[in-house]
Amino acid sequence: MTSALSSILKRATIVSPFVGMLFLLLVSLFSTIKLTKPTEQFASRFAGITEIVPDNVTLHERRVSGLRTLLPPHGTVGYATDDDAGYARYEKYLTIRYVLAPILVEDSPHVALVVGNFTQPATDPQQFLRQRNLTLIKDLGQGVLLLEGAPR
Amino acid sequence: MIVSLLLPILPPLALSFLLAGLWGPGPHLFRSHFLLKVCLAVGLALGISSCTYFVWLLIAGPSRMGLIVSESIAFIAAASLLFYALKKRVAWDDVNGCSQPMSKGLLIALSACTLVALIPSLTRFVFLSLSAPHGEIDALTIWNLRARFLARGDEQWLDSFTGLLTTRVPDYPLLLPASIARWWTYLGDEPTVVPALVAMLFTFTTIGLAASSLGLFRSRGQGLLAGIVLLGTPFLIRHGASQYADVPLGFFILATVVAFCLHERAAGHRPGLLAMAGLMTGFAAWTKNEGLFFIPIVILARLLVVVPERGWLSYWNEMRVFAAGLFPVLLIVFLFKLHIAPGLSQIVADQGATTTIERLSDASRYIEAGQAFFKKAARFGHPGLAVLLVYLLLMGWRTNEADRSGFLTTGVTLGLMLAGYFMVFIITPHGVRYQIETSLDRLWMQLWPTAVFLFFLFVKTPEEAMVRNSPLSGEGNTLSQVRA
Numbered sequence: 001m002t003s004a005l006s007s008i009l010k011r012a013t014i015v016s017p018f019v020g021m022l023f024l025l026l027v028s029l030f031s032t033i034k035l036t037k038p039t040e041q042f043a044s045r046f047a048g049i050t051e052i053v054p055d056n057v058t059l060h061e062r063r064v065s066g067l068r069t070l071l072p073p074h075g076t077v078g079y080a081t082d083d084d085a086g087y088a089r090y091e092k093y094l095t096i097r098y099v100l101a102p103i104l105v106e107d108s109p110h111v112a113l114v115v116g117n118f119t120q121p122a123t124d125p126q127q128f129l130r131q132r133n134l135t136l137i138k139d140l141g142q143g144v145l146l147l148e149g150a151p152r
Numbered sequence: 153m154i155v156s157l158l159l160p161i162l163p164p165l166a167l168s169f170l171l172a173g174l175w176g177p178g179p180h181l182f183r184s185h186f187l188l189k190v191c192l193a194v195g196l197a198l199g200i201s202s203c204t205y206f207v208w209l210l211i212a213g214p215s216r217m218g219l220i221v222s223e224s225i226a227f228i229a230a231a232s233l234l235f236y237a238l239k240k241r242v243a244w245d246d247v248n249g250c251s252q253p254m255s256k257g258l259l260i261a262l263s264a265c266t267l268v269a270l271i272p273s274l275t276r277f278v279f280l281s282l283s284a285p286h287g288e289i290d291a292l293t294i295w296n297l298r299a300r301f302l303a304r305g306d307e308q309w310l311d312s313f314t315g316l317l318t319t320r321v322p323d324y325p326l327l328l329p330a331s332i333a334r335w336w337t338y339l340g341d342e343p344t345v346v347p348a349l350v351a352m353l354f355t356f357t358t359i360g361l362a363a364s365s366l367g368l369f370r371s372r373g374q375g376l377l378a379g380i381v382l383l384g385t386p387f388l389i390r391h392g393a394s395q396y397a398d399v400p401l402g403f404f405i406l407a408t409v410v411a412f413c414l415h416e417r418a419a420g421h422r423p424g425l426l427a428m429a430g431l432m433t434g435f436a437a438w439t440k441n442e443g444l445f446f447i448p449i450v451i452l453a454r455l456l457v458v459v460p461e462r463g464w465l466s467y468w469n470e471m472r473v474f475a476a477g478l479f480p481v482l483l484i485v486f487l488f489k490l491h492i493a494p495g496l497s498q499i500v501a502d503q504g505a506t507t508t509i510e511r512l513s514d515a516s517r518y519i520e521a522g523q524a525f526f527k528k529a530a531r532f533g534h535p536g537l538a539v540l541l542v543y544l545l546l547m548g549w550r551t552n553e554a555d556r557s558g559f560l561t562t563g564v565t566l567g568l569m570l571a572g573y574f575m576v577f578i579i580t581p582h583g584v585r586y587q588i589e590t591s592l593d594r595l596w597m598q599l600w601p602t603a604v605f606l607f608f609l610f611v612k613t614p615e616e617a618m619v620r621n622s623p624l625s626g627e628g629n630t631l632s633q634v635r636a
Contacts, residue, residue, distance in 0.1 A: 017617035020546030024377065025265050027539050028384030032269045057286040074308045091289065098292045101300040102311060 060092075061099045066140040067115065076104040078111030078149050080134060082123040092117060109134055109150050116145030157345065160338035161197060163227045164204075168196035170234040174241055175424035177368060177414055181238060188364035191357040192428070195407050198350065198400075199435035202327045203484050205334035210487070214306050216337050244418055254373045254615045262376040262614075266363075269383035277352055280393035285344035287351075287395030294321070295397060296347055298329035303336040313494050323493035325485055327438040328397050347395050354400040355392030359383060361403070362605045365410045369417065369555055371613040378608040381540075382601060391597050397440045398594045404436035404443065406601045408450060409565060413558030413609075423473050430477025437485050442598060444485070445572055447478070453564040457557050511579045521577040524588040525570075528596055540607050548612045555609060562606045569599055 054062075071077060079096065083089035096117055097105040105115065109132050116134070118125060125145070129136060133150035140146065169182075172192040178184020204226065208219050287296055301312030313322075331350055336342045359382040367375030382388060392399040411429035418425060433450050436443030451471065458467040511517060530538050551559070573595050580587040 016546040017612075017614060020543050020617070021377070021614055023546070024539065024543045025380065028380045029265060029269055031384040031386055032272045055284055055286070057284075057292065074305070074311065094289070094293050098286070098297050098300070101297055102305040102308060104311060104314065 057095055057098065060095045063142045063144050064096065064099055064115070064140075067100070067144065067146060070138060070146050071100070071103055071113065074102060076106055076111060078109050078114035078147075079105050079107050079117065080109045080114050080128075080132060080147065081117040082120045082128055083117075092119070109147075111149045113137075114147040114149040116143075116147050118143035118145065157339070157343070157349075160335045161201070163224065164197040164201040165193055167227050167231055167234070168193035168200060170231060170238070171196060171428070174234060174238055175422050175428050177244060177418065177422070179244070181241070185364065185368055187360055188368060191361035191364060192407060192410075194353050194357045195361075195403055195435065196428075196431065198331045198353070199327060199404075199431065199438065199481070201334055202330035202438065203481060205337070206326055206330045206484060206488070209302065209309060214309055214337070216340065219334075219337060244422060254371060254613075258614065259373060259376075262373055262380075266376050266379050266383070269380050273383045273389050274356075277355065277389055277393050280390060281348035281352070284394070285348060287347060290397075291347070291395035294324055295328045295395060296332065298324075298326065299332035299336070299347065300342070302326075302329055302333035303342060310492065313492050321441065323489055324397075324441060325438045325443075325488055327435060328400060348393070351392055351395045351399070354403050355389065358388075358392075358399060358403045358406060358601045361406055361410060362601050362608075365413065366605065366608050369413060369558070369609060370552075371615050373615060374608050374611075374613040377614070378604055381604055381608075385600065387593065387597060388600065391594065396594065398597045401436055401440045401443055402598045402601050404432050404439060405446060405565075405569070405598060406605060407432040408436065408446075409558070409562040409602055409605065412454070412561045413555065416556075416558040416561075417554060426470055426473040427477035430474040430479075431481060432477075433474075434478045434481025434485070438481055442573075442595070446569065447482070449565055449568045449572065453561050453568060456564050457560045461557060507581070508579050514578075517578050517584050520584045521574060521588070524577075524584075524592055525574060528592055537603075540604075544607070544611050547614075547617045549610050550612045550616055551610070559606070559609050562602060562609065566599060566602055566606060 077100070079093060081089060081092065083092060093105070093107055096115065100115070114134060116125075116129075118128075125136075128134075129147065135148040137146040137148055169189060172189040173181040176185060176189045176192065182189075201223075204223055205219065208222060212218055212222070286292055298312050302309050305311055328350065332347050335346045335350070339346070359379055362382055363375040363379030365375070366378045388399065408429050411425050411432055415422060415425040415429065429450075433443075433447055436446045451474075454470065454474075455467060458470060530536060577584055577587050577592075582590075
């Protein structure tokens with residue numbers, strides 16, 4: 001009994017490194033298969049290739065590109081939006097802040113120049129501006145407006 | 153086009169490679185342990201160039217030509233000094249950690265597996281970078297935003313350090329933003345490929361550093377296995393591509409312990425490795441605030457390891473060389489923190505004697521954080537600690553006397569870092585649940601490459617484990633031997 005057990009353990013000692021390596025390799029390589037998933041999604045998304053859809057930040061960058069020539073190279077501008085309060089609104093504000101750098105964007109309409117970012121189709125811009133004492137300077141399209149800020 | 157894109161990083165990379173060659177292992181300057189030296193050089197290059205760029209901004213303000221000319225002069229002068237030092241370089245014929253040769257077939261199989269793991273990882277990294285070229289939300293609000301202000305700000309580059317742009321961490325340091333901004337300044341353009349490339353360099357050199365250093369300390373097979381485990385950690389690839397600073401910080405933590413392990417192996421032949429450890433520790437602090445916390449931990453870990461073994465004098469001598477590498481970078485970090493950063497991180501600023509004591513004495517915080525830490529420990533990485541534990545039991549473990557101090561340094565550093573992070577969860581002003589949800593994964597990621605390095609330093613190599621009735625069997629243990 002003891003010698004049988006000893007023999008099994010001896011064999012296990014010999015086999016276990018192979019089992020160990022195989023086990024580690026399989027688990028690691030299996031997890032790399034997971035890595036291919038987004039690639040497949042990406043490939044299938046563009047399989048028909050009609051146009052390459054840019055990421056969200058690049059889209060914002062294009063939307064506000066017209067503002068660049070109208071704004072000073074430095075300084076602070078305000079920000080007004082029809083987005084509901086919440087994380088989505090905050091995320092859009094952060095994106096505008098990023099794309100307009102090195103201009104500082106203050107999340108307030110009480111600055112001399114204000115960037116208006118309208119994304120809700122139901123919003124009546126005229127009414128929105130009246131309610132907040134903002135004056136339209138230029139409508140750049142796609143919901144981007146340059147506004148004169150409301151006094152504090 | 154590719155050459156012109158890479159041109160800004162080539163001079164600091166060449167300089168850093170000379171430095172890695174001077175201090176690094178092997179009889180040959182370039183050929184010996186090439187991958188290890190390249191990986192160390194990439195981290196050094198990004199760290200050094202971010203410092204030179206920041207110092208240039210402080211001294212002379214933004215001037216592209218001025219930056220290029222002054223950096224070129226500085227790099228040429230430093231390279232000349234290094235070439236002079238290289239003549240006096242003492243050859244260090246390092247001995248591979250494993251005395252058992254690996255069969256060619258197994259080595260080819262492991263190399264093939266590494267390639268199989270590398271291709272989807274690289275592909276995924278590229279596709280993730282293409283789908284979010286500006287990075288994820290922290291990259292937009294901290295790292296790349298700061299890089300844009302530094303590169304575009306002209307005389308107003310300090311504008312990014314006003315209260316308007318502050319987040320909860322207004323004093324996050326500038327290794328990443330300054331590296332990216334410097335690269336853009338050299339190019340005279342702001343291609344989004346630059347931050348993605350910086351992220352890719354850090355992600356894959358972390359894996360390369362773990363694999364190549366283990367290849368030296370233990371065996372090539374061991375290094376390849378460690379590389380496969382890291383490549384098989386999807387979060388490492390995904391988080392690396394998000395352009396956050398956790399993977400770069402993880403690189404510098406790993407590079408520090410690798411430098412200490414190399415120093416132990418060199419047995420006095422390469423005191424410069426201690427200066428390299430100091431530099432890497434400094435760069436960790438220049439990358440993220442957690443890196444500042446890493447400094448006292450490294451110093452304490454070395455004290456706990458070196459003093460009992462070799463006494464205070466040896467520790468003092470070691471720390472002097474370590475400080476020579478650390479202090480120049482630390483000076484820059486403090487200059488930034490004290491004179492430029494617009495405030496302190498909320499996690500520090502919101503502490504008070506009463507509130508901190510209240511949090512420290514709240515048992516529910518310990519339970520909540522403890523549960524989250526244990527759950528994460530079991531599942532983290534894709535192979536995860538549970539899988540590594542099974543592997544350890546099957547392969548057995550072996551302690552090599554030559555690596556004992558390096559192993560202990562790595563283990564103590566990792567343990568203290570984990571304990572420190574745990575305590576941050578206890579005293580956080582944001583609530584334990586919020587801290588767990590927003591940062592636990594990222595904190596683990598900072599330590600995961602070092603944990604994998606430590607694990608493979610400890611576990612038997614495939615070569616050792618496969619030797620029947622090995623003469624080494626007396627030095628090591630396996631589950632079956634323990635049972636028998």
